[in-house]
Amino acid sequence: MAITASDVNKLRQQTGAGMMDCKNALVEADGDFEAAVDILRKKGQKVAAKRGENEAAEGLVFAQTSADSKVGVLLTLNCETDFVAKNDTYRNFVQSLVDIAMSNLPATSEELKGLKYDDKLTVEEKITEQVGVIGEKLDLSGYAVVKGDTVVAYNHPGNQLATLVALNKGGETVAEAGRQVAMQVAAMNPIALDKDGVDARTIEREIEVGKELAIQEGKPAEMADKIAQGRLSKFFKENTLLSQEFIRDNKLTVEQFLDSTENGLTVTEFKRFSLS
Template sequence: MAITAQEVNKLRQMTGAGMMDCKKALTEAEGDFEKAIDILRKKGQKVSASRADRETKEGVVVTDISADGKTGVLISLTCETDFVAKNEEFGKLANSILSLAVKENADSVEAIQALPFEGITVGEKITEMTGKIGEKIEISHFEKLTGDQVVAYIHSNGKLGVLVSLVNSGGTNVEDAGKDVAMQIAAMNPVAVDKDGVDATTVEREIEVGKDQARQEGKPEEMLEKIALGKLNKFYKENTLLSQAFVKDNSKTIAQYLDSVSKGLTVSAFKRISIG
């Protein structure tokens, strides 16, 4: 049957697919729009499957903080190329998924993918977008953080995001301090808030590395443990947030900086997402 330009355009408006893809789908569906949409989605599924082994090292990180400032969410939507990552439609999809995840109080990537979205699921919408764009697209990360006050930071490249949960003593300038700390986390990538948060495997590895270094330097065997523990303390200072030197003022640690802003102000947790 003959498919008119108006019908092709209508399907294009409904799906966002290319003109020729819409015409082929409508022709195959004999003018049935619902069938044509399914055909386009199936095409997307095939494209998605064929690109399953591709790496998604580009994309955007988006964040949302609840009205009361006590809950933050970070999501990364990733793709294969910077060209797609900078596409307006891609950015809109990322923010739509974020809004839906927040509204429905989702707690995992899998839960987000199952949420209803424009008559289909989020997962199906991503597959549809994959078919339209021709690149692998996926929700790569999802993080949620709660606390007295949660502050978010997105780096200027849009590919790195941080959430910081502050233990708020009720002082002023707390949110600005939170931004400073979030930028510190973005730049310095600490492994934990403090030494108590460093997992046992990392501690054991650092001690063994410290012993081996001292041994290679010719230090006596009975001194290795003490030397290794000294190196471990240096590791804590350089790699745990509260002990790190504040990048804006190296004379203070992050713990000292926060305490100078408001007595007792500190960080209880943080999340960091980076693409690439």
């Protein structure tokens, strides 16, 4: 298939690799972006781990919790330009959607769109109305609900990134620890709570890449699997929340930090939405 400059730039933005490297990888992968990422990694490229919503355009991301901190909602509304996203009217509209979500706690974005915005329009109809008013495409691209004994929201300045973290205990000390972990999720972008939450396909890919790199480094083929397993363990430590080094004290993992805060304290769920 034909590889366009837009395709190359998209892969470059996603991985941080050079333009020609990205183009060659896409050609070799016949346009398959995931395969192209693997090709870059197997060739030893330093590929940035920009996961999540890396195709999102402009807009705002809001996280909010209930008064009793037992539930939180996370919502992304995209628009086309930064000019609109920074407008107070747009910000107030996004907040109104968050308020409706908090009041009703729909399970999905489709359920949220079907709720009443006012006496005349549903949320979906109101968004369509605002498209005509603002003159830009709007897209409710992300929505999630998180519940727990304590739920903490973190909104990064500028509202381009927000997180929710649920913990298994309550109290002010737990809430403060949760705030630190919510910031950890924002900064470190874990892909799962622990290694058990990493999907089989991701594990298979990491093992395959690990074996290929070991062979390229001149290691005996019979050792490649063991080396790949070692790299997989490192991958889990870097990319699963409870195993990550705690950013406020890298002598501790997040799991150890929580347990030192209160015995048995842990995260039960987290969500992270980002526009970049």
